[in-house]
Amino acid sequence: MTPALDIAVEHRLGNFLLDARFTADGGLTALFGRSGSGKTSLVNVIGGLIRPTRGRVVVAGETLVNTDRGIFVPKHRRRIGYVFQEARLFPHLTVRQNLLFGRWFARHHGHDGTEIANVLELLGIGHLLERRPAGLSGGEKQRVAIGRALLARPRLLLMDEPLASLDEARKAEILPYIERLRDEMGLPIVYVSHSATEVARLATNLVILDQGAVKASGPTAEVMSRLDVAMLPGAPEASAVLDAEVTALDPVHHLATLSTQAGRLFVSRPGLRAGARLRVRILASDVLLSLKPLEGISALNVLHGTIVEIGMERGTDGAAIDLRIDCNGVMLVARLTTKSVAQLGLKPGSPIYAVIKSVSVDAP
Amino acid sequence: MSDWLSPEEWTAVRLSLLVATTATIASLPIGIAIAFLLARGRFWGKSLLDALVHLPLIMPPVVTGYLLLIGFGRRGPIGQFLYDWFGIVLSFRWTGAALAAAVMGFPLMVRAIRLSIEAVDRKLEDAAGTLGASPLWVFLAVTLPLCLPGIVVGMILSFAKAMGEFGATITFVSNIPGETQTLPSAIYTFTQVPGGEAGAMRLTLISIAISVIALFASEAMARFVGRRIAIE
Secondary structure, eight states, X not given: OOOSXXXXXXXXXXXXXXXXXXXXXXXXXXXXXXTTSSHHHHHHHHHTSSOOSEEEEEETTXXXXXXXXXXXXXXXXXXXXXXXSSOOOOTTSOHHHHHHHHHHHTTTSOOOSOOHHHHHHHHTOGGGTTSOGGGSOHHHHHHHHHHHHHHTOOSEEEEXXXXXXXXXXXXXXXXXXXXXXXXXXXXXXXXXESOHHHHHHHOSEEEEEETTXXXXXXXXXXXXXOHHHHXXXXXXXXXEEEEEEEXXXXXXXXXXXXXXXXXXXXXXXXXXXXXXXXXXXXXXXXXXXXXXOOXXXXXXXXXXXXXXXXXXXXXXXXXXXXXXXXXXXXXXXXXXXXXXXXXXXXXXXXXXEEEESOOEEOXX | OXXXXXXXXXXXXXXXXXXXXXXXXXXXXXXXXXXXXXXXXOOTTHHHHHHHHHHHHHSOHHHHHHXXXXXXXXXXXXXXXXXXXXXXOOTTSHHHHHHHHXXXXXXXXXXXXXXXXXXXXXXXXXXXXXXXXXXXXHIIIIIHHHTHHHHHHHHHHHHHHHHHOOHHHHHHHOOOTTTTOOHHHHHHHHHHSXXXXXXXXXXXXXXXXXXXXXXXXXHHHHHHHHHHTOOO
16 A cells, blocks of 8 residues: 655755655654754655755655656645644635635545535634634634645645644644544644644654654554653653543542553543543553552552563663553553662563553543 | 816826826836845846836936936837837827836835835745645735735835926926926926916915825725735
């Protein structure tokens, strides 16, 4: 199967060298890295805003850039949607005219799922049509910008930190729309972010960029639990990312039971519905390990697993070590002190009980 | 009105409006093109072009008029070419007055439009490109509407300059009643004959009235355009 995106480029910007290659399939591929790691340059290369010094960009089997063969498709013929950090709505047009701007140029590309009514409903912007961009809130602007990009019938959607300029409440307002976009539209998305929480919640696949190079790429849960990745400067703290389903609600103790591949988890979080599917993230620093099953402790969540990997000593004093634990095929990560690892005699293959102090649930 | 103004005076008013309107409208497309080149272009000789455009602002108007006479007169290189190929005569015609007015107002027009093009956010143009708009469409649908306030200001400045233009006009196309005698020339003529004070005063009042109306019109237009393009 042809990948949705296949890219291998080299681009020099002053002293900075971007030298990145990766492929992305459907779903949402997150580009994660510190500021200055080359994330935005990379999406600008994909979108056609930057002409790379060398390399190729292939989207859905069509070569858009190939410097060896002298191919460079200009941005207006790429059919790649781009949602910028600042919404970049046209101030002289109404919301309706903004939404229809790209639609008009894409009128020959036939019909697909991006019908206007669908997009308005998906993003909840139907009531804004006659307004002007100057009168919209930050979150509304960003939703209109997403709608505008979708209505141009793109075959790939680029999102460059679309939430970075918004406050927490506005982020929470937009995240569910991006999830629906990922799950309902079947449109491959490349999503730039430097927030581990956003990535853990949204990304199907994760690409870690540092100093212009790809340091790791793969399914989100795998990359986020990789111990070598966690050692990279600016990388997110090692964590487990689990897909979960709410199987029961206990109204007396305000607890929800989540069923995951690794086992049952209990979380106290208001607003969850029974049957809802969501993602949970468990940070390495929130996990304790025990050789025997524990009784009489306050933590509710204990999972059984096997140590598969013990990481390098980390931190300036080398006092902490990350361990990777296989819980029924799912990777959990724990951060212990060097001393604990030695005292418990932990090594790959040891059966272990993981005590989880807190589960962060990134869901509405 | 016609009782109050003599037919000759009335002709001068109409001719002035015709010359100024023609000068403004005819120079607008060239003005936008040059302004765009100066704002965005990177080419050899850009500062030379910039200087050339500004020349009429710096030189004495009489010098500009004389250069136009040399270049666009019947025996001038450009004038001869225009006559031989298109049958166009500029010297001592109202069209020549319009050319002189356009040249004198050109630097003002280009400057205003150039500044507004430079103020347009290039990021919006990039966004339009990713939505499928070709460079020409980006210019027509994004850049041009966004610099409309500057274009309006440039047109008003050019029109005002054309209404008041005297030195270059009288040097290039002389002062022929009914053909090249615009308001300033007519006022000048009145001041040169005994008993012309009343006529000069009437035309002066009309000049002032037209200027005030143009000013109000430009204010209204700028406000209308500004409301439409409330900057984000």
